[in-house]
Amino acid sequence: MYSRGMNMDKAHYHGGRPRSEQARAAILNAADDLLVEVGYAAMTMKGISEKAGVSRQTVYRWWSHKAEILFEASAADAEEELATSLTGDPLDDLAAYLEALVRFLAHSPAGAAYRALLGEAQHDSAVAELLSAKDPLGDSARVVIERALGKDTLPVPLDQATALLIGPSFFWILSGRDPVQLVPRQLAEDFIRDLQSRQSR
Amino acid sequence: MYSRGMNMDKAHYHGGRPRSEQARAAILNAADDLLVEVGYAAMTMKGISEKAGVSRQTVYRWWSHKAEILFEASAADAEEELATSLTGDPLDDLAAYLEALVRFLAHSPAGAAYRALLGEAQHDSAVAELLSAKDPLGDSARVVIERALGKDTLPVPLDQATALLIGPSFFWILSGRDPVQLVPRQLAEDFIRDLQSRQSR
DNA sequence: ACACTTTCGGCACACGGTGACTCGAAATCC
DNA sequence: GGATTTCGAGTCACCGTGTGCCGAAAGTGT
Numbered sequence: 001m002y003s004r005g006m007n008m009d010k011a012h013y014h015g016g017r018p019r020s021e022q023a024r025a026a027i028l029n030a031a032d033d034l035l036v037e038v039g040y041a042a043m044t045m046k047g048i049s050e051k052a053g054v055s056r057q058t059v060y061r062w063w064s065h066k067a068e069i070l071f072e073a074s075a076a077d078a079e080e081e082l083a084t085s086l087t088g089d090p091l092d093d094l095a096a097y098l099e100a101l102v103r104f105l106a107h108s109p110a111g112a113a114y115r116a117l118l119g120e121a122q123h124d125s126a127v128a129e130l131l132s133a134k135d136p137l138g139d140s141a142r143v144v145i146e147r148a149l150g151k152d153t154l155p156v157p158l159d160q161a162t163a164l165l166i167g168p169s170f171f172w173i174l175s176g177r178d179p180v181q182l183v184p185r186q187l188a189e190d191f192i193r194d195l196q197s198r199q200s201r
Numbered sequence: 202m203y204s205r206g207m208n209m210d211k212a213h214y215h216g217g218r219p220r221s222e223q224a225r226a227a228i229l230n231a232a233d234d235l236l237v238e239v240g241y242a243a244m245t246m247k248g249i250s251e252k253a254g255v256s257r258q259t260v261y262r263w264w265s266h267k268a269e270i271l272f273e274a275s276a277a278d279a280e281e282e283l284a285t286s287l288t289g290d291p292l293d294d295l296a297a298y299l300e301a302l303v304r305f306l307a308h309s310p311a312g313a314a315y316r317a318l319l320g321e322a323q324h325d326s327a328v329a330e331l332l333s334a335k336d337p338l339g340d341s342a343r344v345v346i347e348r349a350l351g352k353d354t355l356p357v358p359l360d361q362a363t364a365l366l367i368g369p370s371f372f373w374i375l376s377g378r379d380p381v382q383l384v385p386r387q388l389a390e391d392f393i394r395d396l397q398s399r400q401s402r
Numbered sequence: 403a404c405a406c407t408t409t410c411g412g413c414a415c416a417c418g419g420t421g422a423c424t425c426g427a428a429a430t431c432c
Numbered sequence: 433g434g435a436t437t438t439c440g441a442g443t444c445a446c447c448g449t450g451t452g453c454c455g456a457a458a459g460t461g462t
Contacts, residue, residue, distance in 0.1 A: 015460025016408030023410075040324035044448055055411045060450070112324075119320030121377065123241035123313075132377045159378065160369075164391070167368030168361075174319065174375070176333045177360065186399075190365070193398060194391045216431030217437025224439075245419060256440045261421070 019062075026052040027059055028073040035070065036109050040116035043070075067120050067127045070113050075136065077110035082140035090148040091188055094165065097144045098184035101137070102169055106179040115174065141166050149192075155199040165191045220263075227253040228260055229274040236271065237310050241317035244271075268321050268328045271314050276337065278311035283341035291349040292389055295366065298345045299385035302338070303370055307380040316375065342367050350393075356400040366392045 030052035034043050043066055049056040063069045081104045084097045104111040114136065121128040141162035145154075154161055168187055173179055231253035235244050244267055250257040264270045282305045285298045305312040315337065322329040342363035346355075355362055369388055374380055 015406070015458095017410070017458040017460095019409070020458095045450090046448060055413095056449095057412085057451090058410065061409075064450095115323040118375065119323035122316040122320035122375070128377050135376060138376060157382070160373075160382065163369040163373045163378075167370070167372040168364040169368070170372040170375075171368040172361075172364045174323070174371075175336060175339060176322065176329050177364075181358070181361065190391075190395045190398075193394065197391075197394060198387070216429090216435075218429040218439070220438065221429095246421090247419060256442095257420095258422090258441085259439065262438080265421095 023052070023054050023058055024062070026054055027062075027069065031066070031069045031073045032109065032113075035113055035116070040070075040112075040119075065126065067117055067124070067130065071117055071130055074110040074113035075134070077108070078104070078114055078136040079140070081108055081110060082136060084140075084144055086147055091185070091192060093144060093148040094188035094191060095185040097141070098165070098169060098182075098187055101140075101166065102173065102179050102182055102184065105170070105173045118174075137166060137170075138162055149195070153199075155195060161191075161195065164194055224253070224255050224259055225263070227255060228263075228270065232267070232270045232274045233310065233314075236275075236314055236317070241271070241313070266327065268318055268325070268331065272318055272331050275311040275314035276335070278309070279305070279315060279337040280341070282309055282311060283337060285341075285345055287348055292386070292393060294345060294349040295389035295392060296386040298342070299366070299370060299383075299388055302341075302367065303374065303380050303383055303385065306371070306374045319375075338367060338371075339363055350396070354400075356396060362392075362396065365395055 027048060030048050031043070034047055034051060038047070045059055045066055046056060048066065048069065049059045052059075059069070063072075082097075082100055084093060084100060086093055087096070105115065117127060117131060121131050138159070142158055145151075145158065145161050145165065151158065156164075165187075169182055169184075172182055228249060231249050232244070235248055235252060239248070246260055246267055247257060249267065249270065250260045253260075260270075264273075283298075283301060285294060285301060287294055288297070306316065318328060318332060322332050339360070343359055346352075346359065346362050346366065352359065357365075366388075370383055370385075373383055
């Protein structure tokens, strides 16, 4: 996640003061905190550097946008919150995943970060590339579907299957509707049925 | 769409210079043009006023954010592009609607405006209220489902049905995937099957 | 021990957008 | 004609951005 024209090739690296892990962690934490305290819109590079007790230059040296910082800061949390335990029963697994997904998108700070980033991606190609390089939602859904149903028996490209599974909940929350009204188990049933019906054609 | 503390109550309105329709149209057009020319991020209130040949104060008098301007400027286009003709066959109708939806979201300037606004809504409550007050996607989908399937026979609240129909395509495009790979007719079939299967329970 | 390289914090700067203010002129109703 | 409201134009303080420069710190290799 080195945004500037960093050169970490061993061939050209000739020592120098090592990067301060303390400063790095402070910046990431400050970004995380600021997101929940003042929201994404009011978040600034200046504010992050001040909250982290770090020079603004130090921030710009490693990240060029606040989106990059937030992406790195929330990536680990996102991955963890969207990880699922496999019970063996596909329906249970998928329903559990959808529940975790809704919780993530609607209530988790990391989810708020993801929504903010995906929002920016709609009108900032740099952020769009960031997300397309590593999309926590798509990745987690892929894993769950593979493990729950087996990757070889899918009648549809895996990516399209993820859209079928995630789509409804995704739209529901992104469009600002009340997540309580979602029924993950019902949606998981629909998903399985769709795949089965597509298989027999 | 009077953002400032406008007072249009007849009881308090005592004449005055009428609002210039020319200035209003010029501002809305300028916003539309700027969106496709420089993108949402580079769009500014200053730029809009200059392009419209209008004082910046005149812009601020009627709209407080660029989101409000863009919302008003693209609302008509969005409604028109998402309107569908009814053929009588539910599957045809829904498939045609999904095709129009994908075209709107992925290729239309009004769709770009909508994505930008929905993005802003993820971290700006003012924009979120704007969209929840009148959501072109939700509204158009509601109409199509009602006309194609009849509003009384739905086994699911209408809002949730719209999420089932729209969701997959919505996620696909918002997450930056290639719209060509979407198969509207297939998705329409899935949707109808889901509703039928839910009904028989 | 020494030179070299890179990061660090702190300060300063130009640039551009924001949102509010003032002013005089124009347009409409009573 | 008086009251009211919008219009264009200009001005202003404020803030975030991104860059540049400085000296100090903390590592590398010889």
